[in-house]
Amino acid sequence: MGLAVQGLFFEPQDLPQYGMNVTTLLAALFVMQAVAKRVLPANIPYVDLGYSHVLKMSVVFQGGIVAWVAFWTIFGRGFGAETLQGVGSFGLAYMTVVLLEPLIDLAALAGAKALHGLPGLGSTVLVTPRLHRAA
Numbered sequence: 001m002g003l004a005v006q007g008l009f010f011e012p013q014d015l016p017q018y019g020m021n022v023t024t025l026l027a028a029l030f031v032m033q034a035v036a037k038r039v040l041p042a043n044i045p046y047v048d049l050g051y052s053h054v055l056k057m058s059v060v061f062q063g064g065i066v067a068w069v070a071f072w073t074i075f076g077r078g079f080g081a082e083t084l085q086g087v088g089s090f091g092l093a094y095m096t097v098v099l100l101e102p103l104i105d106l107a108a109l110a111g112a113k114a115l116h117g118l119p120g121l122g123s124t125v126l127v128t129p130r131l132h133r134a135a
Contacts (some may be wrong), residue, residue, distance in 0.1 A: 022076060024068045024069060024072070025065075028061050028062075028065045031061075031065060032061045035060045036057060039057075044134055045130060045134055046128075046132075047109075047116045047132055051110075054109045055105070057105075058106075061099075064100055066074050069090060069094075070087045071089075073086060073090070074113055114132060119135070
């Protein structure tokens with residue numbers, strides 16, 4: 001939804017790229033879900049996950065974004081030195097996100113752990129019930 005609003009109001013020239021942008025996010029989420037089923041314990045609340053688990057999931061998601069952008073670039077421009085150089089340039093430019101996003105995710109987990117046990121927080125519509133209860 002956010003990508004559509006962004007394309008309609010702020011970057012109309014990006015609308016033809018909407019499908020690629022959506023699949024970039026979805027592909028990364030699907031890969032992360034598959035990895036999560038193998039790596040994360042299913043019977044604990046999210047707030048009880050270890051920091052290493054969250055770091056792994058964040059790295060998997062960001063890696064999925066970079067890999068899918070590389071796929072679309074090679075698909076659209078062909079497999080050549082210039083294309084690979086462009087993909088490499090994107091990877092380096094995106095490195096700030098790759099480095100900052102896991103730190104933000106870890107801070108969010110730390111905040112959830114700090115707020116765990118406060119009355120009323122588990123029943124709010126702002127967070128998923130799985131945050132404080134096992135699946």
